[in-house]
Amino acid sequence: MHIIIARGHIDLAKRDPNKTARNRRGKEITSELAKLWPQVSIDSGYDNQLSFNALIGGKAATFIDLKEKVIKSADEYISEYLSGFKKARERDGWTAGGTPFSATTLKSNFDTLTKTKATKQYFLLFLQRSFLRHYDELVRNRPSVADSEIWIGQNNSDYGILITPRFNATGEWENDKSEIRHFPKLYWTIGHLLTTGLVVQGDPDPITFASIDDYLSFFTKVLVRPSGSKYEREIAALYCSYVKSQEKPEDVPLLIPELRYRGKEKKHKYRLDFCVIDPVTLEKVGFELSPWSTHGHIASTAKKSQKEINAEALRNFEKEAGKLRDYFRKYRITTLIFTDEQLADTGKIFDEISTYLEGSTEATQLEFSLIEEFL
Template sequence: MKIEQNLLEEIENDLTLEIVKNRDYILEKIRVILKRDRYTFQMFNGKVGGKNNIYVDSVMTQFSDFNDFYSQWLKGVRNDYEKRTKYGSIEGHNAQLLKEPKLEKYIRIFLERNFYRNLKERTRLKPNVELWKVWFGYNVIFGLLIAPKREEGTWIIDKSEIRRADYSYWTIGHVFKEGLIDNSLSKPFYIYNLEQFESIYLSIFQQLSNSVYEKQICEKYIEYLRQSENLESEPFLIPEVRYLGLEKKHLYRLDFTILNSHTQEYIGFEISPASSHMSVKGLKEKQKIVNEELSKKWHKEMQKRNDYFELYDITTITLTEHDFQDIDSCWSLFEKYLSSRSEDKTSVQSELKRISNI
């Protein structure tokens, strides 16, 4: 999409300015450490950028974002250093350069530019640009935006801040950091802790629902969060995600949505009692008329699922009144997608700590 390409170009330009500004200082610092007569940017590129397929499997691995890539790259640096030192001491390894904070920062920026230059290849199933702004609710509408910015009376995405977001997208940490957005107000609605989140979730989102099943799921979700050992990493169970965002003319809403940035699984849940989704007016009419009306309603339900998948990559799961005879079984399906995490995840902080100990 054109908007996405423009955004990537802006991010790359910002990173290039930082790289050029500090290039001479960094190259001289590395030259001294490596005891070379000269050290060029081409040498730096080979030493750092040329190691991607040594430190990580950058071809086959799907990275959720740059922090995911960088943490695994750092892990590969440390592992490679340990492997080589088994055969004797070595000098000038990238692990040794990374112990110097200014060099680590420069290497991080250099790799980040490369990551965004190859975003499609690095992330493959990257977050859909349409999900950078998620509007949800009815009667009361809120938004969860990545790097929100107020401009000319409306909320937009601050392109210069997207790459600096220090939270996993669409998580409780995201909610705590950016707040929820009311498009009619000039400031975000900030939530700072679980107690405040619980109050909003149960007092507003739960009470706006007319479905006893949706209310039960809201309560189950809050209980799930209370038990979490890493609250801010938990996906936000988003109620009533709006297909047309802020458009006044309502088309579709999904009862609940999980956008799991850890696994890049996007799952919608429809709680569909027959009485509200597939009821037929005039059941005493001729069977032909009844069947035609059922066909129209079924088509609308299926079109809704297809449209959410096409625009947002969201797969929809439907739960019926029959399913809700066992509420715990229904909730286990929500919990499966909420708790799912990619295997072998690490963090930038933990890997830098490992490197500092060499």
């Protein structure tokens, strides 16, 4: 615990014991590496420690899928690194990120790193320290490339939510995939959107929001209102009140409106009324408001036979069921359906939605402080 003195009073600021323990162990490893270096320098033939470190650390992204792989321990990190190193050595002319690596060069590097007991020890300690230094990024669940962008809205009024948006040379928005794991905010939250804004294909200027209130106003007036559904407007209003009442409104998951099934394709097939993505587990749940008047009603029944009415009712049912199956198959979205009986009280519906808005705010942490205490 450290002391902060400001304006005549003393504030005891809490520290994360796990982070403190990780930092302490990282410093210990740095000290151990310094002690090993003189012998490692002799054994490896390297005069410069930074160059030797680069021989190890510079290949981490080559040997490990750091964009998507979730790694929970130093042992797992080392295992992934060594596995990737082995595969690379076995494939002559192997290429990663546009950089070719010959099997001969990689074998020579491996021989250098494992030449003696000292070089092996240094090699493994360096990888342990790398894991500790990048711990928060490595243990964090990250969206797959396919799940790292969301497109919402109706035809000719569609917007994209990306994690690390950049406007490419072809005039389209895309994610900078190498930076997704470094994104500083919780994924798919109010804070996420305030950081990235919304994007429109073909337009290099994102739509940004100066405050939470600015975004919530845009959410209700531009994103939700065009649907024409009074139920969606009521849910949206309750969501805005919920966000404003929270101690950390930036950490509240987005209530994503009009999620497009075909993403950024111009012609869409379906839209899901609302969706919430847990910022840590990345689990998705959808909410479909299905009043009979728009989802099941059959017009002009007096002019139709019972058989025709039944056939039309079946088509309506199959269409709705097919939509939800398709969202699950493509996006793994489990959808809750609210019909007229529930829609009579949108407050109760929002109470149910709000349980998913509580979300998860912290990634699973290894208890470094307890491990340290035990040892």
